Amino acid sequence: MHLLKILALVAMACSACACSGRAAAAGAEAPEKQLALPSSGIMKVAFVVSDRATLIDIAGPMQVFDQVQSPGTTGFQTYTVSETRQPIKAGTLTIVPDYTFADAPDPDIVVVGAQTGRSEPYLNFIRGMTARGKLMLSVCTGAAKFADAGILDGLPATSHHDYIDGFAKTYPKIGWLRDRSYVHSAPMIYTAGGETSGIELALHITELYFDHDIAVKTARYMEYRGPAWQK
Amino acid sequence: MHLLKILALVAMACSACACSGRAAAAGAEAPEKQLALPSSGIMKVAFVVSDRATLIDIAGPMQVFDQVQSPGTTGFQTYTVSETRQPIKAGTLTIVPDYTFADAPDPDIVVVGAQTGRSEPYLNFIRGMTARGKLMLSVCTGAAKFADAGILDGLPATSHHDYIDGFAKTYPKIGWLRDRSYVHSAPMIYTAGGETSGIELALHITELYFDHDIAVKTARYMEYRGPAWQK
Numbered sequence: 001m002h003l004l005k006i007l008a009l010v011a012m013a014c015s016a017c018a019c020s021g022r023a024a025a026a027g028a029e030a031p032e033k034q035l036a037l038p039s040s041g042i043m044k045v046a047f048v049v050s051d052r053a054t055l056i057d058i059a060g061p062m063q064v065f066d067q068v069q070s071p072g073t074t075g076f077q078t079y080t081v082s083e084t085r086q087p088i089k090a091g092t093l094t095i096v097p098d099y100t101f102a103d104a105p106d107p108d109i110v111v112v113g114a115q116t117g118r119s120e121p122y123l124n125f126i127r128g129m130t131a132r133g134k135l136m137l138s139v140c141t142g143a144a145k146f147a148d149a150g151i152l153d154g155l156p157a158t159s160h161h162d163y164i165d166g167f168a169k170t171y172p173k174i175g176w177l178r179d180r181s182y183v184h185s186a187p188m189i190y191t192a193g194g195e196t197s198g199i200e201l202a203l204h205i206t207e208l209y210f211d212h213d214i215a216v217k218t219a220r221y222m223e224y225r226g227p228a229w230q231k
Numbered sequence: 232m233h234l235l236k237i238l239a240l241v242a243m244a245c246s247a248c249a250c251s252g253r254a255a256a257a258g259a260e261a262p263e264k265q266l267a268l269p270s271s272g273i274m275k276v277a278f279v280v281s282d283r284a285t286l287i288d289i290a291g292p293m294q295v296f297d298q299v300q301s302p303g304t305t306g307f308q309t310y311t312v313s314e315t316r317q318p319i320k321a322g323t324l325t326i327v328p329d330y331t332f333a334d335a336p337d338p339d340i341v342v343v344g345a346q347t348g349r350s351e352p353y354l355n356f357i358r359g360m361t362a363r364g365k366l367m368l369s370v371c372t373g374a375a376k377f378a379d380a381g382i383l384d385g386l387p388a389t390s391h392h393d394y395i396d397g398f399a400k401t402y403p404k405i406g407w408l409r410d411r412s413y414v415h416s417a418p419m420i421y422t423a424g425g426e427t428s429g430i431e432l433a434l435h436i437t438e439l440y441f442d443h444d445i446a447v448k449t450a451r452y453m454e455y456r457g458p459a460w461q462k
Binding site (some may be wrong): 019043054055056058059060062063066078079085091092093095096107148160161162181193194195196197199201221222223224226 | 249
């Protein structure tokens with residue numbers, strides 16, 4: 001076989017498994033397992049919000065969690081957390097954060113979407129929650145907040161497709177993966193792709209806390225037709 | 232052919248076209264045409280919000296309109312309108328409305344999602360905007376607001392799948408259609424199904440103001456994989 005053809009086939013195979021040299025260097029995705037419900041049966045979900053947030057990064061997963069079709073009194077309890085309670089803009093919506101980093105209820109899950117905010121209190125919140133074993137979810141360029149906090153070094157991750165190339169240069173220790181709705185970056189860290197990929201990740205998290213049928217029922221209730229999380 | 236078999240085939244045909252006796256009585260869907268851009272090239276979109284709003288009904292279409300991949304300076308300008316500027320709850324988010332019905336910029340498009348609110352000023356806003364030929368879009372049970380305002384009588388419409396049966400009893404003059412992402416109820420009225428069906432409708436409206444390629448680019452930018460609007 002001609003050498004160029006062999007090289008082309010190798011390149012195709014690499015593209016097909018959506019891996020890259022960097023990703024391989026950063027390690028494979030963490031093996032998945034069911035997530036355990038807390039004794040209350042309610043997972044508290046803190047959505048970190050700061051100015052110029054991308055609305056759907058918050059609203060997509062929040063809608064999934066708020067309407068999970070789970071049995072009895074089990075489910076998710078969502079709220080917003082920010083550095084202050086000053087109103088912030090999410091798209092054109094003006095949102096008043098529910099809590100500050102200082103007074104927010106202790107969450108089980110932390111969600112960070114695309115937004116401004118890179119202060120030490122902001123990054124320390126992410127670092128602290130990660131260190132305490134909370135389930136950390138980024139959506140879209142929220143992955144850059146995780147990267148800035150240093151919690152993705154040596155791990156595979158994804159983000160909005162338009163930002164992967166830039167992030168590969170800015171954060172070379174992270175194995176950026178393309179064309180993925182979400183990546184299981186570490187046992188308790190998931191990074192989602194852009195915008196509505198956050199819906200995909202939230203449905204997948206629903207599946208891990210409950211089961212596939214409950215995730216399907218939740219997607220159907222929302223009339224959500226996206227198939228990627230049902231891989 | 233046996234009479235029962237003929238009847239079964241007729242029933243199947245009726246089911247296949249997703250029509251009902253009521254729908255037929257209420258008239259067929261309005262023929263579609265491209266929508267004309269205003270001279271500014273910017274369509275102003277007023278999202279009516281009131282307490283206990285379903286978040287994704289607002290956030291889904293707003294994200295589509297805010298990020299439309301349209302040429303030059305053309306696009307949509309979104310804002311929220313309510314009876315007062317008092318904060319309202321959309322899911323667990325606390326939102327401060329941008330304008331009141333009295334002082335809002337004159338919109339080209341009005342979007343109404345699931346929410347409380349049935350006051351005379353509220354319904355009069357819907358009636359007035361319809362009478363002035365604005366493009367009226369309902370999402371989810373926002374269709375009940377249109378019904379309460381009397382703008383759907385004698386027309387086909389859709390809503391969230393869990394509410395269609397109840398609405399058929401409450402609003403018998405409307406031809407409720409099932410299993411639809413959206414219905415073209417009248418030349419300037421569209422009704423969407425539940426929740427993320429609003430994303431489908433907004434992408435379709437994008438297609439009508441611009442073209443299919445721009446709607447596809449917008450969906451891709453959002454990493455939205457739902458196929459229904461691409462029928």
